[in-house]
Amino acid sequence: MGSGHYFWAIFYFASLCSASLANNAKINFREKEKKVLDQILGAGKYDARIRPSGINGTDGPAIVRINLFVRSIMTISDIKMEYSVQLTFREQWTDERLKFDDIQGRLKYLTLTEANRVWMPDLFFSNEKEGHFHNIIMPNVYIRIFPNGSVLYSIRISLTLACPMNLKLYPLDRQICSLRMASYGWTTNDLVFLWKEGDPVQVVKNLHLPRFTLEKFLTDYCNSKTNTGEYSCLKVDLLFKREFSYYLIQIYIPCCMLVIVSWVSFWLDQGAVPARVSLGVTTLLTMATQTSGINASLPPVSYTKAIDVWTGVCLTFVFGALLEFALVNYASRSDMHKENMKKKRRDLEQASLDAASDLLDTDSNATFAMKPLVRHPGDPMALEKRLQCEVHMQAPKRPNCCKTWLSKFPTRQCSRSKRIDVISRITFPLVFALFNLVYWSTYLFREEEDETF
Template sequence: METSRPSCAMFLLLAFFLAIFAQGLQAKINFREKEKQILDQILGPGRYDARIRPSGINGTDDAPTLVRVNLFLRSISKIDDYKMEYSVQLTFREQWLDERLKFNNQGGRLKYLTLTEANRVWMPDLFFSNEKEGHFHNIIMPNVYIRIFPNGNVLYSIRISLTLSCPMNLKLYPLDKQTCSLRMASYGWTTDDLVFLWKEGDPVQVVKNLHLPRFTLEKFLTDYCNSKTNTGEYSCLKVDLLFKREFSYYLIQIYIPCCMLVIVSWVSFWLDQGAVPARVSLGVTTLLTMATQSSGINASLPPVSYTKAIDVWTGVCLTFVFGALLEFALVNYASRSDMHRENMKKSRREMEAAASLDAASDLLDTDSNATFAMQKPLMRGGVMDSKMRQCEIHLNPPRKNCCLLWMSKFPTRSKRIDVISRITFPLVFALFNLAYWSTYLFRDEDEEK
């Protein structure tokens, strides 16, 4: 008897909990049934017409319907310079008041009703005016929902991916900043019937770990862009995304290799003038490499009508490499001219030596004593005159410029051209770098627009 009493108590306790659970389950079933009844009540046949827009403020039909919009930027996959477009994935939300959808919240237990079919209620006819391509996400189920609140507020949320046009000004490329817009407007309802507004507080949110390969999102601005056409004025919203291009990639891939090619072309100035194959090969190779580098850069950019910052850089670098090749042509011409001049001097000296030998042989045929007596004072006087002139030269040496004195160390014109090029080319290239970076790094971008 004592053992049966605990068993009976346990059985009664278990039955009590099962009764409570069954009652709660029944209440939930009844509550879900109540949701179905409310949906049938407000959206049933003949009760709600999704073709008619909601009333305006305070239920007036004359006032436009106000739709508040906010966005959540999930990712920005790419920014294409050539096509001037960018791709973005976002969660788009709209909220408006439709008093026809009011219902009893069952004492606060029913916070909202959820729908997955957008065609059941009236929807704003919003479209993205600068869209090129777009699609919804349907994995695993369509990423869309509609929430109806007891006071008639409707919240519409959907996840979409868009490819949007982004007209770019590439005058400062790759030291530029680009502003890409996201424009949303009404397609058929004018501002007399429908007005879009940004949600108060924080209308645009951006994911924290947003990463772009060649850009940085500096900031974003929200604004209005209402447009007037022949059919009326239409409400419009826009988001301006300000992107700054990451310069480190272009510094490593473009600027430093171009500098190296220009410096390699200067090696030709230190080679001997007679090393024609080496200097020609070096000049032609650097010129072709620089031209290939320039064409590769322009292949990834649209053919615009204005000059970009990268065009200035590659053009000047190509000019320096081409100038080094032309310098060798000038050196080669000067070397041949110097050789011809040396040959002329050598032949002139040989002719003068032959003439002096002929004159000496003629003098030997005359009277040696008389000739010697007559020439002795002259020779003595000539020797004295030459010594006096040498003394005057040493006492009053001609003043020479330091540059001319330094250049006099190099006897041939070809060598002088090489020496001048060794100094002139690096100096001019350094001045160009100073002017280039000071111009494009500190230029106000607004002046270029």
Template sequence: MDIRRPSCALIILLVLYFTHPTECIQNNGKINFREKEKQILDQILGPGRYDARIRPSGINGTGYAPTLVHVNMFLRSISKIDDYKMEYSVQLTFREQWLDERLKFNNLGGRLKYLTLTEANRVWMPDLFFSNEKEGHFHNIIMPNVYIRIFPNGNVLYSIRISLTLSCPMNLKLYPLDKQTCSLRMASYGWTTDDLVFLWKEGDPVQVVKNLHLPRFTLEKFLTDYCNSKTNTGEYSCLKVDLLFKREFSYYLIQIYIPCCMLVIVSWVSFWLDQGAVPARVSLGVTTLLTMATQSSGINASLPPVSYTKAIDVWTGVCLTFVFGALLEFALVNYASRSDMHRENMKKNKKDMVIDPQANIDAASDMMDTDSNTTFAMLARCEVHITRQKNCCRLWMSKFPTRSKRIDVISRITFPLVFALFNLIYWSTYLFRDEDEEK
């Protein structure tokens, strides 16, 4: 009996090996799941068993109902937002999930959670495309970043990593105090809503990486919505994600607004220079004017040519006007200075006029001089009395006898006040308009 027992056990093992070889390959009689996966894949995807050209049945296995595809995505990065080309680049992990009852299989009592494929052409795939895409590519380093998981109940999960450059029409009226909404649109190319419907996955369909960093924008929020489109060939299912970007103003404050303010203030230095310093005042005005024009052209070079006026156009235009006004002010001062000089020469010529001396006329002339001196003294006292009754502003202006000097003094006060008033109106208008549009 003891000799026969090992031979019977050996015979039983041989029978099990030839009848169920895949269950006896592993040590201790454990199942080789990799081999089992191969058998299941050959069984459900074998020739004559599955046709990838036919879409899955609809709800409850009815062939006339549309196939429901649930979509979700993970935004890995947003590399750039181009104002000139009106586009943005994004890298994302895109996922689709649908039910294909033809792919059901035995999960071996819960020990086989899913099957993995790397060839998308072996199963039916939704014909989704990105309608606002300009460029795009898959990632194939080191291996293609794509997989397909088939679950025991027939659910199919398709995941792929892609990089896209998408169109983003922008309204730049409030630039650079604006907010832009860029969309990512996905639609079916050939299947109508009678055959294929895209739905957002319940819960959290769009996820964004936590450490997302953009150089000149901040992603404030994102919204998911539907955008079904109707054409003469039918209605097509469509999904969209609206990404709301807020432009970071600190960059433009340092690079544009503060330099423009400095140029305007430098142009006011001309008001404090002597009227006779013609080369200094002319060179200062022309230099600031050319610098301001170069600054304005450099700003517009980075923006697309649009038919409306932007907020930055108003700012640079007014600053350029102030600089140009300072240059014109010197032209006016120079003209007034020459007029004052001509007037002084006329007065001097009148005082130098000499009448032929005669004895009787000299006596009369002396008497008239005495009377005129008395009259002049009385007029001077009256003038002092009247001057005391004038307001402080006119009293202060009376210290500058020439018109050219008065123009410079008035410009020293008027230009800064008007520029401060412009700043008050500019910032209050555009900041409040931005808040209204946000609501």
């Protein structure tokens, strides 16, 4: 029993000693890291105002490689022509003044949280409207210095960027929004930005936008020349395709329904003036309200958009249906006036014939007169009836589909006002269907042709 107690006591003491040595080694390692930082960034040893040298210590421009990680795209505004994006922005360059001993590979990199301790590229976003850093819970930024002098700068930022849009094909359009990064003060003789090799731009998976879809993106260079020199510039072009299903449900189908409802007045009786007027005015006001609501969500532009063509033609059809009733009402009153005049003329002719017949009956007892059962061919009323029968009953020499279809209606309905309604029932739907065919074929094909991405 005594030897066993001694054994466990010795084992416990050895464990304490090894733990103490490990802690001391860690403390010494962290102390060495502090010494390395003081050695390379100490007072009088590093000046952050001087840019790094070029490749292999030459006097050429400093090379800074850029890569981005797009975390989210919040909003894309058509009215303000801008979009908001949150991204992780990274820069990497080599500063030979920051080389240090990695202690046989144990010290992989040094970490800083203050950007003013080392030289930083003067990059800015040229199409930025607003931007801010993220400081919750701690500032989302770090700087890593590697043993070979390579510096990695990473920060999370949110930006609101300008995005000039061409809305000629709205809402069947695609928009290209750019993210431009350039040097503010260093020319290409001192500083050059390059995209990181491999995959310079990454986008978070399952990126969802309310009314757009990010189809693809392209990295490119956009160096600019001014009076003070040439400045290095990088850009990312993001291609957004507008989701059409929203506009189909909210705009196109309701407009079609309003146009079709306005055609109901063609099937109402000509005497139903209040019903036809209220239907035409209601659909016209509803269509005007729909148009104004659409324009309120878009910026005022000097050119015609695809949605303007659609709403304008739909409004014209609704207004045309209201004008059609005005024409029908005028033709109906004109037909009624003509019918009254004909009736008066027939009454006068009948009265004159009756008076002449009475005169013949009382003429001479020797003369036997009797009214004919059938009117004389020269009788005006007989001629008028015969002409009407020839107009409505005589078949044309060449068959005509429209006339054949119209001849199926009774004679009373063959008035001008009724014929206008009958023709409108066919003409309006056919013209609207033809417009739809031209509209969709034109803008859908133009969408493919105008894609220059």
